[in-house]
Amino acid sequence: MEYTTVIGLEVHVQLLTKSKLFCGCENLFNPDNPNVQTCPVCLGLPGALPVMNREAFRLSLKTSLALNLQIAQSSKWDRKQYYYPDLPKAYQISQYDLPYSSEGCVEITVPSTGKTRRVGLFRAHLEEDAGKNIHDESGRGGDSQVDLNRCGTPLLEIVSKPDIRSAEEARVFLEELRLLLWYIEVSDCNMQEGSLRCDANVNLHVQHNGETVATPIVEIKNLNSFRGVEAALEYEIRQQAKKFEADPEGYRIGKVPKATHGWNADRGVTFEQRGKEEAADYRYFPDPDLCPVTVSDDEIAEIRATLCEFPASRRHRYVSKLGLSDDVAGVIIDQGRRYADYFEAVASECGDGKQAANWMTQDVQRELNERKVEITEFSIPAAVLGTLLKQIVAGEITVKSGREVFIVLLTEGDDGSELETSRVNEIIAEKGLKVEQDTGKIESIIDTVVTRNEKAAEDVRAGKLQAVGPLIGQVMRELKGADASAVRQMIIDRLTK
Amino acid sequence: MQLSGATASQLLEAMDSGEMTAADIVRAHLDAIASLDESVGTFLSVDAEAALTQAAEVDRKRAAGEPLGPLAGLPVAVKDNICTRGRATTCASRMLENFVPPYDAHIVERLNSADAVIIGKTNLDEFAMGSSTENSALKVTRNPWNVDCTPGGSSGGSAAAVAAALAPLAIGSDTGGSIRQPASFCGVVGMKPTYGRVSRYGLVAFASSLDQIGPFANDVAGAALLLERLAGHDARDSTSVDCPVPAYSQSVDQPLEGLRVGVVQEYLGEGTDDDVRSAIETAIAVYRSQGAEIVDISLPHTKYAVATYYLIACSEASSNLARYDGIHYGHRAEQFESLVDLYAASREEGFGDEVKRRIMLGVYALSEGYSDQYYVKALKVRRLIRNDFDAAFQNVDVIVGPTFPTPAFRIGELVDDPLQMYLSDICTIGANLAGIPGISIPCGISASGLPIGLQLLAGPFEEEKLLRAARMFERETDWHTRRPSLSQ
Structure with missing residues (x-):
């Protein structure tokens, strides 16, 4: 059976603002202390009114610039209405027909084919997150509870076009998107904590008796890991192919209603979440409590100036300019912007990208893992490590001696010393590690x-x-x-x- | 001096001169409430102890020579859809009967910092939906001029409290006439400011794009004094407008030279009571006699105003009232099978008929497949109505006409005819749709002994002009000094 897989993703990203989208409450993942980050506004108390957090909007603009999205000069807020206990106003403030940005794309490189593909984006819009319902999972029928700490967190919804052609591409797209948003520091994109969430729409375009036939679209909700996205889509693609083969006339789009599935990661299967209900009517209408948002060219230019080099471009530069392999470049990029910055500082100081990459991926990474710290907390400054590697590159000391100096630096740094670059040569001299040239x-x-x-x-x-x-x-x-x-x-x- | 029934200016003067203390004034009004409110039914709650404590604090400050706010010692009645921290705010609904807000509305903060004394919370049509206060789930409010008549609504409690001399000042909210129409029915001054002039923060929303808080008083100067304190920018309301607040109370006595008064034919159409018509004609003559130019004008889209208003107001209401779902606060049904059942039963029990009727209308108007022909179309017509007013104010300074086509109707007279009740809003809803200020002042007494209101409208943020024009009429007449026999 010959078919093309068609996948579109809907990604929700929580923005890294200090306060919530429409009130002054702290925006912090805090599941252990429910309902402490709340106020009349995010509790939806009678008479409370929303006021937009401009910083959230600025981060949204920054994201759109990184995703090549067109930014609307004016956009508005709409109410999306539905009842659920985690939504205390019974409507979500979102953007419906005039989102602040539309028409963009993300470029991805697919490992299995080595090919570069461009995935189009329909739009990105800003909205408020809901709270969280917490159900008794003991099966003893205890009360459900609601935690509204998350309610009102700024949430960016990014909707891709159905340009994704395999489960692998979907994973790579999501990974690239995450990396990008993490690098430009608009979100920590932590999937475990729910700051990056993904829904996928998938169907197959099958070549059948000389014509192209589409299978019904299935939406898979709440995918919360990269592996989950790929596995769930692989499973769903197989299911759709099987169903079509079993019933090529009946299992077609339009003949079977659109289904919503969940993903059971433990059993590796998707399951039907909602039945053949009619499409919900959210009764969108413009929120009369909020004014339209306008954006000036100056503001866009100002935000554009705060953008850093994107990870894809960095990865490419590491390979072409620093001579790293694709794999090693990828490993460094994947550790995040601060890690890559550190690597670049070391590489530039020692003049040898490969040497710097070796040390980063081995010695430095090992020590970070042992200490369970991020690169920003690492006790050897990049300039000091770079100075040390420069001695190795120049043949002034051996790699083995270099490791010895590294350990001394680490011990002193961990003990709280402010390490200077001059300390490198002091240690070499103290230990008599200089390579004998006589x-x-x-x-x-x-x-x-x-x-x-x-x-x-x-x-x-x-x-x-x-x-x-x-x-x-x-x-x-x-x-x-x-x-x-x-x-x-x-x-x-x-x-x- | 008769304290209950005195104007705000008289009371301030009496305190300034040392003739009276704030405690005297507050006690006199509490006594009036105790003796009269059983027959009028204006207050849903009165906190005498808190009021007296506040009055004592004002007197202490005055004695100590500490600075006093502009409303120091004046009793103010507040409509019970405006949040007061630690004091029940019921919206006259079973749904919120036991709701105690953890925060003060912006205007409550403004009143407190002006050293006003909030004497109690007044009755209203449930969630401010109605024109008679009969839709209150908690109490019947009667018209002090005739207890068989309604006080109008939805701010009927506040209007009746001022008319019955239970408070010199009161606060209401006006979505389609809910301040001006009860002011007209009760023979007091009631004003709806420009949309955005007074912060809505803490006003329980009925229709967000139309709601506006405003003052009641027993004379125009009192309304000017109170508005001056309520108005001003508040960052917590995104629709609050940041523009300076003139000293209304300073300028209110200055007549306007060369005033051009517009008379709208559409507001004196079929169904206008004869007594009302003749009172309005007399009022127009009063302006003419002061040198004002009288200009006949037309607001051609007025015939669509009622339909437009009810589509927009109900659409917004259906959304604003969705939060009362029995989950987080408010009434929760005791018996329910499932989550959906919990929502349905709580709302079924918590809301009255009029509220349900408007929610149903609004949900329908916003539904997929219908919203273009109802809600979206109503927004377009709203723009045309606003354009009518913009064009009219090119040629006139103020528009005058009746506030309501008739004097107060009898309790129960229109409960079974909601459509007739809606249609009578014709003169007041234009100001809400256009966002402009309007005021109702007493301009006559009908043959049946009920007050008649004169409505004046002005362009956006022209409250100062509106108050001065209103005062021009008031100073030439004595209608505002008439009091119902109840309070004498």
């Missing part, structure tokens, strides 16, 4: 070692080059710091010429 001295040590190890020397002379190892080891022990490969060559030259 070839006369090295040759005399080689002589001593060769005399002490006649058997090994004889083997080398006979062409058994593996016997040179122990000799190098002994020479290196005599020298505090030396370039092992140079020593090796000198021993071989001494014995075979």
